[in-house]
Amino acid sequence: MRSLSAQPRMRCRTRDTLTPSALTGESVRAYEGACVLDHSVAIDLLRRCALFAHASDDGLRALAGQMRRRRYRRNEVIFHQGDIGDSFHVVAAGAVKIVLPSAEGDEAIIASLKPGDFFGELALLDSSPRSTTATAIEVTETLTLPREHFLHLLQDDPELVRALLRALAEELRRLTGHVEELHFLDLAGRLSMRLVRLARDANPDATGRCELDWPFTQSDLAAMIGGTRQSVNKLLSGLVEDGLISIERDTLVINDVLQLERHGSR
DSSP, X not given: OOOOOSOOOOEEOXXXXXXXXXXXXXXXXXXXXXXXXXXXXXXXXXXXXXXXXXOOHHHHHXXXXXXXXXXXXXXXXXEOTTOOOOEEEEEEESOEEEEEEOTTSOEEEEEEEXXXXXXXXXXXXXXXXXXXXXXXXXXXXXXXXXXXXXXXXXXXXXXXXXXXXXXXXHHHHHHHHHHHHHHHSOHHHHHHHHHHHHHHHHOTTOOSOEEEEOOOOHHHHHHHHTOOHXXXXXXXXXXXXXXXXXXXXXXXXXXXXXXXXXXXXX
């Protein structure tokens, strides 16, 4: 699991300066965790986000002044599918899963996000309800920007618009690859390729041994590939026996990323 030992310094607002009546939607659920940012820490975090990589230091300082930190417990819902979208999030610490829930209570995990990743922008762009549910996989902190500030930024910053379009295009390609895997690979292949994808998310140049912080349960992994917890447990054991992976506490070790990729695509 990712370490949260290097926590940013925060000064929390008191209740009389941020009242529930001023909040809507997911902001109400995160109210207790609302904190004023340490701006120097916020600027460093925003610089890691691809969406704001082009921004100047002055621009980042101005942006940090408009954002607030939200804190979520492990497995706490950040927003539900169908909620009104009133804020944009950047993951500051921890991890978030983006899921499609079913009426029966099952879920399909379509993305897992790490610090520097962002989410929640689609509902802000088209004013539609949230299309997915976002949940903290572990203790998580996000930087949030209200809808009106987000839209003003888009109007005033052409580079931000271009960065957002690039990010949306990358997300579309990722989802296309996910659909391809679901359609053409069996469950064993999908598991291997999902582990390879997670390794490449952590390190785009990963080819040999790769260690992954592992906040996911076997049920989470099953939800990523369209399987059951029991089937994933059996397949993971097979990968361990074949020497392709090893599992050490909260770390999953891929012994050779290229070899696992070949194994998954055969």
